[in-house]
């Protein structure tokens with residue numbers, strides 16, 4: 001089974017259950033918020049352009065928007081990002097952190113980047129690989145939401161993530177003539193982490 005099919009099967013179990021669905025939304029919200037916080041950390045106090053500002057604002061909005069969707073399922077569910085309110089909490093927390101650490105390590109040791117250039121390269125490459133993944137996750141998720149006529153919908157997120165992917169590609173082209181091979185390498189690392197995350201969720205569902 002490929003990753004798309006695996007994700008489809010998992011979401012096909014999650015969405016019909018209010019409790020699991022709330023935890024799924026909360027887990028995505030936590031990961032979007034982690035992304036937003038990472039962008040804020042990356043932002044230069046002076047040399048920050050409108051694209052980065054827009055990106056930071058939209059990722060923070062995704063975290064809030066997903067959290068708000070939980071109210072449509074059960075208002076008292078998932079008040080914060082404690083382990084008990086998340087799916088595969090450890091893997092969900094580690095996903096972006098591990099990708100960030102591995103990318104920084106690669107750019108530092110493999111390419112010799114330092115300081116601001118290292119931060120910039122990591123921001124572009126991590127974001128690029130996450131946007132490719134977001135496209136897949138939200139696309140399949142929306143398909144299942146429509147299938148079950150759910151009150152939840154993520155169409156506005158899909159539109160913004162598509163914009164981010166195009167912006168990241170443009171910035172990567174300016175960053176390095178080798179941007180394609182660099183991003184392929186990072187996407188392969190992301191692919192492994194995604195595999196770990198999705199397997200952990202799958203395992204958890206077996207006990208539900």
Ligand SMILES: [Fe+2]
Nearest residue numbers: 032058059062
């Ligand atoms: Fe997002």
Ligand SMILES: [Fe+2]
Nearest residue numbers: 059131161164
């Ligand atoms: Fe994004």
